[in-house]
Amino acid sequence: MNEIEELNLLFDKKPAEDILRYFLSKYGKKIALASSLSIEDQVLTDMILKIDVNVKIFTLDTGRLPYETYKLIDETNNFYDSKIDVLFPNSNLVEGMIKEKGMNLFYNSIEDRKLCCYNRKVEPLKRALKDLDAWICGLRKEQSITRESINVVEPDKNNNILKINPIINWTESEVWDYIRKNNVPYNNLYHKNYKSIGCAPCTREIKEGEDSRSGRWWWENPETKECGLHIKQ
Numbered sequence: 001m002n003e004i005e006e007l008n009l010l011f012d013k014k015p016a017e018d019i020l021r022y023f024l025s026k027y028g029k030k031i032a033l034a035s036s037l038s039i040e041d042q043v044l045t046d047m048i049l050k051i052d053v054n055v056k057i058f059t060l061d062t063g064r065l066p067y068e069t070y071k072l073i074d075e076t077n078n079f080y081d082s083k084i085d086v087l088f089p090n091s092n093l094v095e096g097m098i099k100e101k102g103m104n105l106f107y108n109s110i111e112d113r114k115l116c117c118y119n120r121k122v123e124p125l126k127r128a129l130k131d132l133d134a135w136i137c138g139l140r141k142e143q144s145i146t147r148e149s150i151n152v153v154e155p156d157k158n159n160n161i162l163k164i165n166p167i168i169n170w171t172e173s174e175v176w177d178y179i180r181k182n183n184v185p186y187n188n189l190y191h192k193n194y195k196s197i198g199c200a201p202c203t204r205e206i207k208e209g210e211d212s213r214s215g216r217w218w219w220e221n222p223e224t225k226e227c228g229l230h231i232k233q
């Protein structure tokens, strides 16, 4: 059994706070939460800042986020007296992409959509992770078929570090229970039938009974619906 398998055996059934305490203590300044401001990442923000207010939390501003998400960044910082780092894409990459493919290239093809996600999300993420040993994410298995086989601890081979998913086994109702019990700030779009919130042109509200990721890149098949940040390796 390798080290990651041993860690998963140890942490699979452990409370998220215990998982966080272990890895925050183990990696110190070399671990960070990558927050998309989702309800899941807001739960982790709340837990982390209650453990240690100095843990690094960052978010990727793609330049195409909904107004409500920008508002939530400020609300979260005011609520916790925190300073979430907001990272931007490389302007040369985005300017070149738009010049060649247009403002809304993501509707052209899966390749163009993935190019936009790469330039606006994956490349800035790589920069953010390059000095870290581990990053924390709010993924949950039940969010989509692309996430069903993800474990608490995953190797991130692209970035050569560990990815920690403390609430991977949580249900959506467990997330909401935590949010309400702890008065955690969250995105107002959840009140408008949005279930998974990304960039404004690539996210829409869903209908009753649809799975939570169906409002993301709704013109694509479920198997392709990842932006490149969370590909199982």
Ligand code: SF4
Residues within 6 Å of the ligand: 062, 064, 106, 113, 114, 116, 117, 118, 120, 121, 198, 199, 200, 201, 202, 227
């Ligand atoms: S979600 Fe849409 S707008 Fe945002 S980076 Fe990906 S393709 Fe571009």
